[in-house]
Amino acid sequence: MRRKLALLSIGALGVAIAASGCTQTGNGGDNNAKTTIQDSVVSYDPKDSTGPAPAVPGATKGGTLYNLENADFDHLDPARSYVNIQQVVGTLITRSLATYRESVKPDGTVKMTVIGDLATNPGIDVNKDCKVWKYTLKDNIKFEDGTPITSADFAYGVARSFSPQLAEGPHYVQNWLAGTGATSADYNKTYKGPYDGGAATPPGVTTPDAKTIIFTFPKAACDMPYAAALPMTSPVPAAKDTKLDYDRHPVSSGPYMISEYIKDTSLTLVRNPSWDPATDAAHNAYPDTIKFSLNVDSAAINQRLIADSGPDQAAMTWANVTPEVAAQVVGPVAQRVIDGSTQFAEYISINNLRVTDVNVRKALNTALDKTAVLKAVGGDLAGSPLNTIESPTTAGWADYNVFGVTATGDSAKAQTMLGTTKPDLVYCYANTPRRQNQAVAVQASLQKAGFKITLKPVDAASYYTILGKKDNSCDLYRSGWGSDWPAGSTIIPPLLDGRSIAPEGNQDLEYFNNDAVNAEIDRISAESDATQAAKDWAALDKKIMSDFAPMIPVDNARNYTLLGSKVGGAFLSSAYGVTSMNTIYVKS
Amino acid sequence: MLRFVIQRSLRAIVTLVAISLVTFALFFILPANPAQTMCGRNCDAKQVHQTLVNLGLDQPITTQYTSFVKGIFVGRDYGSGAFQRHCEAPCLGYSYRSNEKVTDILARTLPVTISVVTGAAILWIIFGVGLGMLSALRRGSLFDKASIGVALVGASMQVYFFGLLLLMIFVYGLKVLPYPQYVSLWVDPLGWLKAMILPWITLAFLNSALYARLSRAQMLETLSEDFVRTARAKGVPRRSVYLRHALRAAINPIVTVAGLDIGAALAGTVITETVFSLTGLGKTAVTAATQLNLPVVLATVLLAAVFIVVANVIVDGLYAVIDPRVRLGA
Numbered sequence: 001m002r003r004k005l006a007l008l009s010i011g012a013l014g015v016a017i018a019a020s021g022c023t024q025t026g027n028g029g030d031n032n033a034k035t036t037i038q039d040s041v042v043s044y045d046p047k048d049s050t051g052p053a054p055a056v057p058g059a060t061k062g063g064t065l066y067n068l069e070n071a072d073f074d075h076l077d078p079a080r081s082y083v084n085i086q087q088v089v090g091t092l093i094t095r096s097l098a099t100y101r102e103s104v105k106p107d108g109t110v111k112m113t114v115i116g117d118l119a120t121n122p123g124i125d126v127n128k129d130c131k132v133w134k135y136t137l138k139d140n141i142k143f144e145d146g147t148p149i150t151s152a153d154f155a156y157g158v159a160r161s162f163s164p165q166l167a168e169g170p171h172y173v174q175n176w177l178a179g180t181g182a183t184s185a186d187y188n189k190t191y192k193g194p195y196d197g198g199a200a201t202p203p204g205v206t207t208p209d210a211k212t213i214i215f216t217f218p219k220a221a222c223d224m225p226y227a228a229a230l231p232m233t234s235p236v237p238a239a240k241d242t243k244l245d246y247d248r249h250p251v252s253s254g255p256y257m258i259s260e261y262i263k264d265t266s267l268t269l270v271r272n273p274s275w276d277p278a279t280d281a282a283h284n285a286y287p288d289t290i291k292f293s294l295n296v297d298s299a300a301i302n303q304r305l306i307a308d309s310g311p312d313q314a315a316m317t318w319a320n321v322t323p324e325v326a327a328q329v330v331g332p333v334a335q336r337v338i339d340g341s342t343q344f345a346e347y348i349s350i351n352n353l354r355v356t357d358v359n360v361r362k363a364l365n366t367a368l369d370k371t372a373v374l375k376a377v378g379g380d381l382a383g384s385p386l387n388t389i390e391s392p393t394t395a396g397w398a399d400y401n402v403f404g405v406t407a408t409g410d411s412a413k414a415q416t417m418l419g420t421t422k423p424d425l426v427y428c429y430a431n432t433p434r435r436q437n438q439a440v441a442v443q444a445s446l447q448k449a450g451f452k453i454t455l456k457p458v459d460a461a462s463y464y465t466i467l468g469k470k471d472n473s474c475d476l477y478r479s480g481w482g483s484d485w486p487a488g489s490t491i492i493p494p495l496l497d498g499r500s501i502a503p504e505g506n507q508d509l510e511y512f513n514n515d516a517v518n519a520e521i522d523r524i525s526a527e528s529d530a531t532q533a534a535k536d537w538a539a540l541d542k543k544i545m546s547d548f549a550p551m552i553p554v555d556n557a558r559n560y561t562l563l564g565s566k567v568g569g570a571f572l573s574s575a576y577g578v579t580s581m582n583t584i585y586v587k588s
Numbered sequence: 589m590l591r592f593v594i595q596r597s598l599r600a601i602v603t604l605v606a607i608s609l610v611t612f613a614l615f616f617i618l619p620a621n622p623a624q625t626m627c628g629r630n631c632d633a634k635q636v637h638q639t640l641v642n643l644g645l646d647q648p649i650t651t652q653y654t655s656f657v658k659g660i661f662v663g664r665d666y667g668s669g670a671f672q673r674h675c676e677a678p679c680l681g682y683s684y685r686s687n688e689k690v691t692d693i694l695a696r697t698l699p700v701t702i703s704v705v706t707g708a709a710i711l712w713i714i715f716g717v718g719l720g721m722l723s724a725l726r727r728g729s730l731f732d733k734a735s736i737g738v739a740l741v742g743a744s745m746q747v748y749f750f751g752l753l754l755l756m757i758f759v760y761g762l763k764v765l766p767y768p769q770y771v772s773l774w775v776d777p778l779g780w781l782k783a784m785i786l787p788w789i790t791l792a793f794l795n796s797a798l799y800a801r802l803s804r805a806q807m808l809e810t811l812s813e814d815f816v817r818t819a820r821a822k823g824v825p826r827r828s829v830y831l832r833h834a835l836r837a838a839i840n841p842i843v844t845v846a847g848l849d850i851g852a853a854l855a856g857t858v859i860t861e862t863v864f865s866l867t868g869l870g871k872t873a874v875t876a877a878t879q880l881n882l883p884v885v886l887a888t889v890l891l892a893a894v895f896i897v898v899a900n901v902i903v904d905g906l907y908a909v910i911d912p913r914v915r916l917g918a
Contacts, residue, residue, distance in 0.1 A: 072686075165671045167635045185634065195670035243671055244687045262696065263686055264867045265770070293769060296865040300755070304767050307760040312767070460878070465624045505633050
């Protein structure tokens with residue numbers, strides 16, 4: 001779980017696994033814009049995990065798909081991959097124990113199912129206490145060089161994710177194995193991975209035979225089927241572990257392998273000859289080749305896709321349409337848009353260590369004109385106003401309006417709440433044009449209600465470093481978050497479990513710490529009934545906002561991206577919050 | 589000549605040392621932690637510290653600087669244990685952000701910038717100087733007025749506008765050219781030409797305008813000098829007067845400006861590279877600066893300085909070739 005990166009316009013950082021509220025539109029007449037709530041399903045039906053993936057009506061095999069992106073991928077090493085688009089690329093190259101199978105339903109919504117990927121199912125809870133999880137590998141799974149994949153390769157993949165040098169990925173499984181808190185940084189305090197004399201299998205992982213891998217956790221970890229879909233459960237052959245260089249060429253266990261990777265320029269994927277579609281229920285892998293053009297200017301990406309000529313007709317992007325070209329997205333071009341809400345939420349964090357009066361925090365929530373703040377960063381194209389901590393794509397999400405105000409806020413009501421108090425607050429923002437605009441909108445909105453807001457620019461590159469310090473000198477600041485899978489467990493605990501607060505490097509940017517809330521977090525975390533847990537997380541979300549108002553939810557980010565006219569089978573992935581590549585094809 | 593080369597080399601070394609020291613110092617003054625930005629948001633304090641150690645940023649600035657200089661001549665190691673990396677000489681540093689040697693980054697991005705600048709420079713010198721000379725010879729004519737007008741338009745134009753205009757017309761509108769995507773000249777000459785043509789025209793149009801005005805002014809001034817009048821009076825053919833006498837005298841200031849312009853452009857044509865999405869040296873340098881990627885910033889700044897210094901030396905050498913009155917070492 002991690003926050004959305006403030007500096008990137010690609011759309012988002014953060015693993016993204018959303019369960020509901022997915023929207024998809026698209027091209028080729030196989031999609032239409034719609035937003036629908038749905039629940040993800042962890043499927044134990046063997047048929048669901050058995051390949052090949054269901055055929056997409058009208059899809060054709062072959063051709064070259066182009067993907068235009070405005071930056072390179074930070075990491076393709078499965079241990080280090082934590083950005084949603086990197087993970088989408090990653091699933092094409094390195095498969096995990098589990099994965100998400102998504103398909104477009106006749107009503108235009110997306111059905112998402114957690115299934116076994118290289119394993120036969122998403123994980124067996126051996127003792128029904130969420131502490132021991134068993135995975136059995138499928139037959140005929142091989143690396144790109146034809147070497148059979150064994151359980152030892154999975155154990156090694158998990159082991160290397162403990163290494164401090166490969167620490168950029170998610171740490172759920174590592175923390176569960178170590179018995180540390182879900183978001184703790186202490187997971188590798190004793191075991192530091194297989195390098196420099198470390199064991200090739202981490203504590204808590206056993207491989208009784210070549211086809212079985214067992215995870216034993218000291219505490220219950222009921223979300224393991226979702227965590228097993230993270231890239232860090234991918235197999236890595238120890239003999240081909242090039243450590244930091246593995247980022248450049250992770251050994252393929254998926255439908256594609258890397259043919260050429262020129263940093264900051266291009267990535268070319270070609271078919272993996274050792275991939276057996278009969279083992280893969282999620283990837284259709286229709287294109288023969290996928291070429292990523294990296295570091296392309298965002299405006300150029302949109303203009304090229306609008307122009308729709310030559311190879312760009314078979315191109316896609318994960319870069320949102322920017323406001324300056326939005327007016328050109330009409331008529332036939334509008335039919336080539338992938339539009340919908342994502343799991344990413346934006347907030348204005350209130351530093352609860354500095355703004356200690358709950359009445360002031362509630363007045364802030366009442367006063368803020370979310371529409372104006374959103375307009376400053378792109379308006380409708382950027383997202384839609386949000387009242388909740390959870391994004392609408394979270395399982396069990398329930399909307400509420402505890403302050404009884406519309407998205408434009410109510411400055412008069414806030415003024416009444418404040419009485420004679422005129423709080424003098426510092427709003428810190430990343431010093432970029434986008435955030436400067438937003439800061440001015442926040443200031444104008446809150447000052448109407450009687451707050452005195454001082455704007456303080458912060459170096460954009462160090463934004464979260466500075467605000468992640470417990471003793472930072474800011475009262476208010478923008479933050480963002482995307483859930484790692486469709487559960488409140490990847491939203492509420494990392495953002496608001498005060499026991500994780502450290503002197504620096506904090507994710508709980510509100511510095512909110514309440515014993516009752518922490519106890520409730522523990523209770524829900526141990527809930528093995530996913531449906532009940534989803535309801536409980538949503539209830540806790542509402543209780544936190546109504547009783548403590550530690551933050552101001554501002555908006556739910558929107559995906560609004562273009563495709564070329566010859567791209568078919570595209571839809572907005574509920575799992576990753578961007579256009580899926582699993583069912584995509586090039587029209588002949 | 590030898591004295592000239594030694595003198596200039598010593599000056600160049602002093603300049604480069606000064607620039608590297610200033611760049612180093614600037615990064616120490618910045619209220620930010622490069623290790624944090626390189627490590628990423630998911631890194632905790634321990635991992636940030638590890639990155640700091642791997643980069644050698646935990647060392648005093650003097651140690652860091654001497655390690656950097658040593659790396660250039662004998663190479664150096666980064667990290668420790670299983671993750672130790674050796675960076676061969678000339679080692680300009682190691683980017684932990686992209687996990688590669690800075691020299692690899694330069695090897696990838698420099699050809700892009702060289703491709704852009706070389707073609708554009710040829711065009712802007714040929715057209716700019718040619719236009720300026722012809723205007724001077726036909727002073728007051730319609731051609732002169734038209735070329736001055738064009739020069740004014742070019743001089744007032746901005747790369748980000750003209751570049752986008754060309755893209756709008758030739759790529760998005762007429763669709764006669766593909767969107768520029770760099771390929772090596774040695775791999776695909778036609779693809780390279782297609783990718784470079786619009787950046788060349790953009791840079792050349794804007795720069796040739798300035799050169800046209802400069803050349804015209806220089807040529808007019810030279811044509812009014814006594815030695816030209818004398819040559820004409822002696823019955824030297826008009827062609828010889830212009831090409832052998834006047835042009836040779838007028839070209840010196842243009843060579844100076846061209847040398848510096850090309851040197852500066854090689855250091856990175858940031859806006860052109862951004863407009864055409866070409867990952868050259870300039871775009872890489874700007875990205876590195878925003879990411880506080882010290883090794884890459886330092887290397888690109890130094891390389892830029894090398895280009896400027898070398899361009900100056902070449903210009904000084906050319907003076908002597910063009911104008912025998914100039915003596916090297918003076």
